Amino acid sequence: xxxxxxxxxxxxxxxxxxxxxxxxxxxxxxxxxxxxxxxxxxxxxxxxxxxxxxxxxxxxxxxxxxxxxxxxxxxxxxxxxxxxxxxxxxxxxxxxxxxxxxxxxxxxxxxxxxxxxxxxxxxxxxxxxxxxxxxxxxxxxxxxxxxxxxxxxxxxxxxxxxxxxxxxxxxxxxxxxxxxxxxxxxxxxxxxxxxxxxxxxxxxxxxxxxxxxxxxxxxxxxxxxxxxxxxxxxxxxxxxxxxxxxxxxxxxxxxxxxxxxxxxxxxxxxxxxxxxxxxxxxxxxxxxxxxxxxxxxxxxxxxxxxxxxxxxxxxxxxxxxxxxxxxxxxxxxxxxxxxxxxxxxxxxxxxxxxxxxxxxxxxxxxxxxxxxxxxxxxxxxxxxxxxxxxxxxxxxxxxxxxxxxxxxxxxxx
Numbered sequence: 001x002x003x004x005x006x007x008x009x010x011x012x013x014x015x016x017x018x019x020x021x022x023x024x025x026x027x028x029x030x031x032x033x034x035x036x037x038x039x040x041x042x043x044x045x046x047x048x049x050x051x052x053x054x055x056x057x058x059x060x061x062x063x064x065x066x067x068x069x070x071x072x073x074x075x076x077x078x079x080x081x082x083x084x085x086x087x088x089x090x091x092x093x094x095x096x097x098x099x100x101x102x103x104x105x106x107x108x109x110x111x112x113x114x115x116x117x118x119x120x121x122x123x124x125x126x127x128x129x130x131x132x133x134x135x136x137x138x139x140x141x142x143x144x145x146x147x148x149x150x151x152x153x154x155x156x157x158x159x160x161x162x163x164x165x166x167x168x169x170x171x172x173x174x175x176x177x178x179x180x181x182x183x184x185x186x187x188x189x190x191x192x193x194x195x196x197x198x199x200x201x202x203x204x205x206x207x208x209x210x211x212x213x214x215x216x217x218x219x220x221x222x223x224x225x226x227x228x229x230x231x232x233x234x235x236x237x238x239x240x241x242x243x244x245x246x247x248x249x250x251x252x253x254x255x256x257x258x259x260x261x262x263x264x265x266x267x268x269x270x271x272x273x274x275x276x277x278x279x280x281x282x283x284x285x286x287x288x289x290x291x292x293x294x295x296x297x298x299x300x301x302x303x304x305x306x307x308x309x310x311x312x313x314x315x316x317x318x319x320x321x322x323x324x325x326x327x328x329x330x331x332x333x334x335x336x337x338x339x340x341x342x343x344x345x346x347x348x349x350x351x352x353x354x355x356x357x358x359x360x361x362x363x364x365x366x367x368x369x370x371x372x373x374x375x376x377x378x379x380x381x382x383x384x385x386x387x388x389x390x391x392x393x394x395x396x397x398x399x400x401x402x403x404x405x406x407x408x409x410x411x412x413x
């Protein structure tokens with residue numbers, strides 16, 4: 001079964017309100033094993049809503065319409081549904097009485113405008129409203145169906161879970177599960193990663209369950225989303241497990257974690273397993289790495305602190321960097337050792353470079369040096385990053401953390 005979401009509201013089309021309802025509904029559809037390939041937004045206009053509904057029904061078995069069920073003149077979803085169903089609007093006295101009681105419970109008289117909410121397309125099944133005044137609708141159209149739910153999020157979510165998803169499951173003749181897992185990677189851009197995974201993608205094309213999709217996410221690297229469909233959650237998880245293993249075998253250490261695992265949480269686990277603490281020395285990143293480390297739950301157990309050595313004199317006087325260029329391998333190595341010494345940590349991580357707009361020490365914008373002091377070894381890595389000043393600083397923070405991750409993996413053997 002294919003279902004799609006149609007969000008109604010001029011405020012959504014103008015960008016005054018962000019459409020979070022469609023994303024929420026899509027997750028519920030996936031959880032019920034219903035394929036959902038389209039989401040549409042349309043303004044409060046009966047002709048345009050009708051047109052959007054007809055377009056949706058031309059390609060999907062079910063449509064979930066969200067919004068436009070209120071009491072004001074611009075709430076015209078009911079009228080558009082009646083046009084698509086080719087039926088008249090009729091008053092549902094039971095719905096009207098429920099709305100009136102709802103106002104009485106609040107100690108207020110029902111405004112005459114709310115009577116519009118008791119007008120429903122003939123043949124539609126009313127979904128009882130339990131949190132507000134706008135009832136939902138189940139509108140059969142032969143083998144197809146349109147569901148209409150309120151746009152108020154807490155009203156919408158209750159109605160979708162109570163009435164829409166169960167009805168969809170019954171219509172499709174049983175429950176299925178669509179599950180996803182995100183494999184997080186670092187170290188290659190999207191095109192390079194796609195080339196590396198091309199043979200695997202071709203193999204999946206011949207039997208497209210599970211499927212792979214790429215999600216670029218800036219300083220979080222490239223995410224590869226695995227999506228599987230199965231009769232049960234256990235079977236879907238087994239498909240995800242198998243595909244994750246395939247990706248790890250191909251990508252190796254480029255995989256840093258899955259789902260909610262971040263660079264910081266992975267480092268926390270590596271440092272914790274090794275019983276090591278971390279100290280930082282940051283120049284161009286200006287404390288970005290320290291902020292990310294301190295945001296990780298339980299970071300006080302492994303993060304000792306850091307030195308933001310933005311001025312060259314701080315590098316010389318506090319971290320023991322030799323006089324000379326501060327954008328260099330030698331400076332990065334000295335900063336890493338100095339960070340370890342200054343905060344009494346087992347491991348030192350440093351970053352120095354040129355974020356722009358001008359060159360420094362003869363180095364072009366985007367030049368970054370990362371230093372890691374671990375055990376008796378002090379190693380450095382040079383990077384060339386692109387983008388504007390903000391992008392370079394953010395990418396440098398992730399690249400430095402990944403360099404530490406790689407060194408810790410080597411240290412663990």
